[in-house]
Amino acid sequence: MVKFTVGIDLGGTNIKAVLVDQNNEVKGYLKRAVQAELGPREVTRQMMGMVYTLLGENKLVPADLRGLGLGVPGLVDRREEKAVFLPNLPGWHHIPLGQWIREELDVPLLLDNDVRMAAWGEKLLGAGRGWDDMVCITVGTGIGAGIFLQGKMFRGHGESAGEIGHMTVEKDGLLCTCGNQGCLEMYASGRAIARKARELVKQKGFNLILELVEGDEARITAATVARAAELGDSKAQGIIEEAARYLGIGLANLANILNPRRIVIGGGVAGMGERLLGPVREVVQARAMPVNRDVEIVAAQLGELAGALGAALVARCRLADGKEKLKEI
Ligand SMILES: [Zn+2]
Missing domain, CATH: 3.30.420.40 (ATPase, nucleotide binding domain)
Incomplete structure (x- = not known):
């Protein structure tokens, strides 16, 4: 067999x-x-x-x-x-x-x-196992989602459902690669976190990040920011918290529309763990309608x-x- x-x-x-x-x-x-x-x-x-x-x-x-x-x-x-x-x-x-x-x-x-x-991996073997109404979000270079409703993947009529990275979170915000302005991806993705750190490096007093990349700004990634935050750098922590707040706004919108039981967050940026998820949960609790606040926001398990x-x-x-x-x- x-x-x-x-x-x-x-x-x-x-x-x-x-x-x-x-x-x-x-x-x-x-x-x-x-x-x-x-x-x-x-x-x-x-x-x-x-x-x-x-x-x-x-x-x-x-x-x-x-x-x-x-x-x-x-x-x-x-x-x-x-x-x-x-x-x-x-x-x-x-x-x-x-x-x-x-x-x-x-x-x-x-x-x-x-x-x-x-x-599917998280739904079948990871943090989404056993949940029929579940959204699994990948926060990496970009932001995307797999949406499960009543146990089935929801794809949309043209199979393009789940593009939550392109949800507008700032009316006149940054221009996105998709052509829209103010997309979530421009504020909460790995690329956005790295861009914000590069902007701050140009100002004085953000030396730790520069040390971690040996002075080469081009090498700054979201992982560099995470490392600096681990080492106690408050500016790096601030960048992560700001990204988390935008992600929280996106997830509060998602919770109000779909009422999922669980939102699983994976991808490279999710490796920041509670440093990211803590503020995300706070924003969802503050912004989602009370009936939709029972959504559980958890880290992915399969890495x-x-x-x-x-x-x-x-x-x-x-x-x-x-x-x-x-x-x-
Ligand atoms: Zn976009």
């Missing part, structure tokens, strides 16, 4: 791949820097190379695979199995990913957006494995059943 599934999480920086058995146990995990500059074809070969490495390490062959799940960072045409547009990877426009993958590996494929795959694990689990279930029969896992 075929028991194994592979899940891949293609990111703008890294590719992560997991091999999972029928008990959801991870039998192998690989993380490699994505060779984005070589173009989509080579990146596809790189991903398939990782699948073959995982199989080889476990003395398996492609026939031992029930399926392959793949999450990509951008817009996906699931029916045509195409990566329509991946903004953080050069050259990824209307790529026939399904066809290319089959040329390298003949197994059933399930393609979806990376944020949704991570949301950087969420996307790849979600891809593997969803692929196994959906490919096996031919429909969204996922509640039993």
Whole structure:
């Protein structure tokens, strides 16, 4: 009996791949820097190379695979199995990913957006387990969400639901890459936190951040700000709190619209833990309608494995059943 599934999480920086058995146990995990500059074809070969490495390490062959799940960072045409547009990877426009993958590996494929795959991971194995009305938010370079209503993923009529990073939180705010002004992503994402720190570095008295990047402003990331806050820097803590307040406004809006039982926050920025989540909860308690304040806001549990694990689990279930029969896992 075929028991194994592979899940891949293609990111703008890294590719992560997991091999999972029928008990959801991870039998192998690989993380490699994505060779984005070589173009989509080579990146596809790189991903398939990782699948073959995982199989080889476990003395398996492609026939031992029930399926392959793949999450990509951008817009996906699931029916045509195409990566329509991946903004953080050069050259990824209307790529026939399904066809290319089959040329390298003949197994059933399930393609979806990376944020949704991570949301499935948390829903099936992580902090969202057991909750039917749940939103899983990824706060990283950008901000996106997988929305579950009554146990099912809500995709919207054109499959673009969940773009909460582009919710307006400032009427005349900063211009966003989407063309709108004042999007949440411009104030609460990893990129926004790093930008704010760079602005403050130009003023006097923010030396710790500069020390941490050895004087190179271009190297400042959200992780640098988090580190400075851990070391007791009040300005760094202030930047995080401001981002958290904007995130709280976004989540209060979300709570009022959807009334979810639980909101799970994952992604790189969520690694800041209570430093971020504390102020987020305070704002939600202050701004959401009283009837919607019972929403639980918790940290994701699967860390950087969420996307790849979600891809593997969803692929196994959906490919096996031919429909969204996922509640039993
Ligand atoms: Zn936007």
